[in-house]
Amino acid sequence: MKNKVLFIIVLNQIDLLDDLLLKFSDEVGQAATVLDSVGMAQHLSQLDETKIFSTIKPLIISDHTENKTIYSVIPEEDLDLARQTVRSVMKDIGKPDTGIMFAVPVLFQEGIRE
Structure with missing residues (x-):
């Protein structure tokens, strides 16, 4: 098996x-x-004010109410291409409330077609 990563x-x-x-x-x-x-942060911003200090609530309130989490098992050699692809669509992933991406090694896989 080629080295694979879980790209998230x-x-x-x-x-x-x-x-x-x-x-x-x-x-x-x-x-x-x-x-x-x-x-x-999204979840905490919806809590009752008695559960979260009102002074820090404005720091965690976000403009969006939901995310989409995307994951894919990819060959490790495609990782740079996957990152470039995400950056080409998301533009500046470093800005707040844009998103994040990361990868972790896959130790084994079953049920995924090669």
């Missing part, structure tokens, strides 16, 4: 989801799974 993107700008998936499929050529998700 947490997309805050969900309006980019379709473009990202289409480009990822075209450029990287791998399937992906999309999950609805909510970040900790």
